[in-house]
Amino acid sequence: MSPNLAWRPIRFTPQLERTYVQCMTPRIILLQRLACIIGIASFVGYQFWDLLLDPEALPRTAPIRLAIIAMFAVVLVITFVPSLRTPRYLMIQYIVVYTLLGIGWSLILAKLPNGFLAGVSGFLLGMIFIPVLVNGAMQAAVILTPLVLGPLLVMTLAGATRLEIVNAFSWIVGGAGFAVGFAYLLDVINRHAFQLEQLLEAEKTRSEKLLLNVLPAEIAERLKAGEEPLADHCGSVTVLFADLVGFTELSRKLRANDLVNLLNDLFSRFDNLVEQHRAEKIKTIGDAYMAAAGLSGNKRDHVAAIADLALDMRMAFVEFCQDHHLELKLRIGVHSGEVVAGVIGRQKFAYDLWGDTVNVASRMESGGLPDEIQISAETKELLPARYRVVPRGEIEIKGHLQRMTYFLQGGV
Structure with a gap:
């Protein structure tokens, strides 16, 4: 001036x-x-x-x-x-x-x-x-x-x-x-x-809007209040991993801008669904997407929330592929259990989850089948009866004994 x-x-x-x-x-x-x-x-x-x-x-x-x-x-x-x-x-x-x-x-x-x-x-x-x-x-x-x-x-x-x-x-x-x-x-x-x-x-x-894009609202408030270290034990949560099958091969054929635009479009659709189902987006790693529900401790139906989220993500992915004329597959894995949730780092800090539940959820995804939502026996036991599941059988998971798994097919 x-x-x-x-x-x-x-x-x-x-x-x-x-x-x-x-x-x-x-x-x-x-x-x-x-x-x-x-x-x-x-x-x-x-x-x-x-x-x-x-x-x-x-x-x-x-x-x-x-x-x-x-x-x-x-x-x-x-x-x-x-x-x-x-x-x-x-x-x-x-x-x-x-x-x-x-x-x-x-x-x-x-x-x-x-x-x-x-x-x-x-x-x-x-x-x-x-x-x-x-x-x-x-x-x-x-x-x-x-x-x-x-x-x-x-x-x-x-x-x-x-x-x-x-x-x-x-x-x-x-x-x-x-x-x-x-x-x-x-x-x-x-x-x-x-x-x-x-x-x-x-x-x-x-x-604050940027902070809420990185952290859950409750965690953001505690962080602003100066609470440190910031870590919580969550006794019962449901964790979801989703990964694109065939995206690595596709990425070799695309320019960097086109690749980023595709991922941005897909993950933006996923973000909207996460917000709609009152879950929490945890992070993205390459073409993998991680979300969870039940972290705040007041969501008793966290298994149903993630089940609905997974089904809607699969439907949104089909629309995404049609819009961009892509032949890709989506693989989703879900597991329920206890985790430790908290914020790590002082610069470029991130909210993350740790524990065996996270590892098993990741194995549910990586050991799943394209276009299927694979859930663990623990998740299936907590899932309301209105959902249709079919047994897949036992699969071997690295670092664990063989586990019984199921495919979530939809709601009744």
């Missing part, structure tokens, strides 16, 4: 302008309450000033002061009424208050000896709050207009001398000019600060 533009108020879009005004209004309300309290205290204290100028002035000035104090008290109460705290009503309040304040203070001065010379500087006390009660120089000018014209009119009608009027004009107009200038400067500062807050909020939202 150039130095010249830095001194100009930022013009927001209509929607952002409304947001800005809504953001500023609570701050203005607090300052309005403070102004009312100071106004009440000032007009109570100035009673003693009246007595110093004229010991017999109290009967003449006290009723006016009490009326102004009552006005401040009413305005203070209004600040606690939500329906009257809108920007429109606030402007009406300020115009009425400063009009009555200017006329009332002028009437008090008219009843005191040399009051127009001795007390005209008191108008400045009311002006100092105007810049913080408005949004911009224009609103300040609108509010100050009756505060400038009202006292000069009262003084003229009260028979003030030319010296008194010129003196009052100098004080009041000078103070009003300062208030308008300060309101302009404060508006520039507030708008730039609001813009920075919006940019920071947008960056925070973007960062």
Whole structure:
């Protein structure tokens, strides 16, 4: 931003302008309450000033002061009424208050000896709050207009001398000019600060969205809270592995961009399904995809969720191959059991799962058949009766004894 533009108020879009005004209004309300309290205290204290100028002035000035104090008290109460705290009503309040304040203070001065010379500087006390009660120089000018014209009119009608009027004009107009200038400067500062807050909020939202793309929501919150190390024992989860059969051979025939675009399209479809079934995507390794359910501890139907996910992934894969005219196969393996889940690393950290359950799920996939969803006996035992499964028989798994496996064919 150039130095010249830095001194100009930022013009927001209509929607952002409304947001800005809504953001500023609570701050203005607090300052309005403070102004009312100071106004009440000032007009109570100035009673003693009246007595110093004229010991017999109290009967003449006290009723006016009490009326102004009552006005401040009413305005203070209004600040606690939500329906009257809108920007429109606030402007009406300020115009009425400063009009009555200017006329009332002028009437008090008219009843005191040399009051127009001795007390005209008191108008400045009311002006100092105007810049913080408005949004911009224009609103300040609108509010100050009756505060400038009202006292000069009262003084003229009260028979003030030319010296008194010129003196009052100098004080009041000078103070009003300062208030308008300060309101302009404060508006520039507030708008730039609001813009920075919006940019920071947008960056925070973007960062959190990126974090949620890497980690489950619950883990992301714990990580932001500074919890370390971050690891959980999950007693019962279901893990899924999916792999493309024939993709390695296909990758040798494709350009890098085409290869990445294909994987991005397929895995984006898988990502949508994972979100739809309230599972968690763990990671992708080359053309392999890993997901799990039950990690949060509150998903009792994690086996059914992964079963539905696997069936939908197989259907989505068929559509993907048709869209891209590919002859590929999808192999899916599923196993249920306990795992350890956590975040590893300080830079480019990753959420991952460890344990024998992960290894067996991976073997269910690698030892499966193309276009089939192979599940372990443990998964089959937890699977609701509405799913159709057929036994495959026992297969040999590296590092384990032979295991009975089944093919998930669909839901009833």
